Amino acid sequence: MRRTLQAAAESFPIAGAFTISRGAKTTAEVVTCTISTSGMIGRGECVPYARYGESVPGVLSAIEDMRGMIEDGIGREDLARQMPAGAARNALDCALWDLEAKLSGIPTWQVISRDAPQKLVTAYTLSLGEPEAMQRQAAEHAWRPLLKVKVGTQDDAARIRAVRAGAPQSAIILDANEGWTPDNLAHHFALCAEARIALVEQPLPAGNDAALRDHARPIPVCADESVHRTQDIAKLADRYDAINIKLDKAGGLTEALALREAAREHGLRIMVGCMVGTSLGMAPAVLLAQGADFVDLDGPLLLARDREPGLHYKGSDVYPPEAALWG
Structure with a gap:
């Protein structure tokens, strides 16, 4: 059955500020991805990281570029061949794992x-x-x-x-x-x-x-x-x-x-x-x-x-x- 892909940016406040040698931030900016089929929804989250040239808009665009393949049923191994490592692929990969667990009834840990x-x-x-x-x-x-x-x-x-x-x-x-x-x-x-x-x-x-x-x-x-x-x-x-x-x-x-x-x-x-x-x-x-x-x-x-x-x-x-x- 055909899948449906959705992705959205979300922001979560940090308690205080989080500071490393590259700077400080007060919010966690994440991208959440959902892949659904047969009444089941798999979810994944990623954090775009500027150190690796990533941004929220860039990750959303990279996920959107995969829409056709995801909705046509691409698997995790093929996804790894089609996308570079990074935050966008993480959100999709983890959403696929979650969806597989829900469809099969087998928890991911058992796999x-x-x-x-x-x-x-x-x-x-x-x-x-x-x-x-x-x-x-x-x-x-x-x-x-x-x-x-x-x-x-x-x-x-x-x-x-x-x-x-x-x-x-x-x-x-x-x-x-x-x-x-x-x-x-x-x-x-x-x-x-x-x-x-x-x-x-x-x-x-x-x-x-x-x-x-x-x-x-x-x-x-x-x-x-x-x-x-x-x-x-x-x-x-x-x-x-x-x-x-x-x-x-x-x-x-x-x-x-x-x-x-x-x-x-x-x-x-x-x-x-x-x-x-x-x-x-x-x-x-x-x-x-x-x-x-x-x-x-x-x-x-x-x-x-x-x-x-x-x-x-x-x-x-x-x-x-x-x-x-x-x-």
């Missing part, structure tokens, strides 16, 4: 795993700011077992020490968002070791990270902007210890699952992350993150308003999605 999904401990993200403000943020959330901290300036020494002082017992991930340089790498790595940092994410710019190959890494280093597709893994395995898989980068759950397996084959640790979006965007990532070494799926916790129904969070625990939400 991708032998084991029922369990609750996960997610990181909670602290925005970039002045050291004193970041220490206050860390102290406020020191009860959480895992914090992710945005850094990425020319000298983050005071910030690293301030966050560790504020949350002395929490495991900490530092996300430099490509903000460090080969010249200050040793300085920052030494500070990370001193502060017992668990993981450093994307310290150098994508495409300019070769220095990591021959550089002593006293703490594990994770690729984010440097890795999008399975083909990226082989060339990164000699300079990173882990990869951050995000559905919006990979272009959906289908490619993300393949990316996860490729990373494991190369001995890399797995982190599953997210953009700042709603529970609809996080839901498939919760299934992807089962068994991951690090989980960063706190997007809805950063919002002033989430979807209803949304994912269930209890403290830093995030529970698998109910069928009413996705999958």
Whole structure:
């Protein structure tokens, strides 16, 4: 039976502001896609990211370009051949997964795993700011077992020490968002070791990270902007210890699952992350993150308003999605 495709832009307010080294924002701008047939509706959400040349109008246009193929019944594997990885394909791919689950009555988790999904401990993200403000943020959330901290300036020494002082017992991930340089790498790595940092994410710019190959890494280093597709893994395995898989980068759950397996084959640790979006965007990532070494799926916790129904969070625990939400 023929399908119907719809896509729309939505805006969700962030609680306060979310700041990284590239700037701050107060709303999460998402694109929601629905694919319907036989009385069933599949949904997917994506977050267009300017760092990758994406915008809300551009993503809506890319989805519209696929209307004929989607409504004629294209599958997920063919979709991956017809569209580049990115946010637009993610929304379509996840909507197709959701639709398949509803039509078949088989939950997505049963298709991708032998084991029922369990609750996960997610990181909670602290925005970039002045050291004193970041220490206050860390102290406020020191009860959480895992914090992710945005850094990425020319000298983050005071910030690293301030966050560790504020949350002395929490495991900490530092996300430099490509903000460090080969010249200050040793300085920052030494500070990370001193502060017992668990993981450093994307310290150098994508495409300019070769220095990591021959550089002593006293703490594990994770690729984010440097890795999008399975083909990226082989060339990164000699300079990173882990990869951050995000559905919006990979272009959906289908490619993300393949990316996860490729990373494991190369001995890399797995982190599953997210953009700042709603529970609809996080839901498939919760299934992807089962068994991951690090989980960063706190997007809805950063919002002033989430979807209803949304994912269930209890403290830093995030529970698998109910069928009413996705999958």
